[in-house]
Amino acid sequence: MRKMSSNNLGKRILNLVGGENNIVSITHCATRLRMRLSNTKLASENKSKIEDLNGVISVVEKAGQFQVVIGPNVPTIYDELIDNTSLNKQIENENVSDNTNWFLKVMDVVAGIFTPLLPLLAGSGVFRGLVLLANSI
Structure with missing residues (x-):
């Protein structure tokens, strides 16, 4: 399997979920990039394209989150997304209603x-x- 640079993978995921304007909040755990999205339909339509990216294991939509399973190098991708976009490391935005x-x-x-x-x-x-x-x- 060809190894994709994490910066390129992060940008591709960001574009396929609808861009940074569609992301309400973003966090990660040990293996997953977890996003709450304004318009989940945009990301759901591109779910198979995201899963086809080199470096992505699978995509899970669970509990109001769009989760991209990447593996142990998810912190690197997360940090590069935060550094190269206007997204911040807030755990959750209190002003956004939780639709779960x-x-x-x-x-x-x-x-x-x-x-x-x-x-x-x-x-x-x-x-x-x-x-x-x-x-x-």
Whole structure:
């Protein structure tokens, strides 16, 4: 796979989501570039073009965010986007209304609570199975 310069990849993603005027806020996590967009339809129409870019793994539209999965070099692309545009590192603009569904917000809180407990629950289930197996022998 040909490696694309992160600056070029960032510019292409920016153009395909509708330009910097369409981005309400932009952040990133370990592998994803996360954007809240004014007009999500623009980016959704170009979803397959974004996925076809070298360096992009996939695109996810979730919880009101347009997420571009890039991988471990996402901080470099994010920093270059911030440095070369008028976008800033604000986490969220308080003046913009959040258009996420209340059900998604509740599910996000529930998932945040139970996600750290999943390994414990899975481990206790395996342990319980081993105990039952040992008692049946």
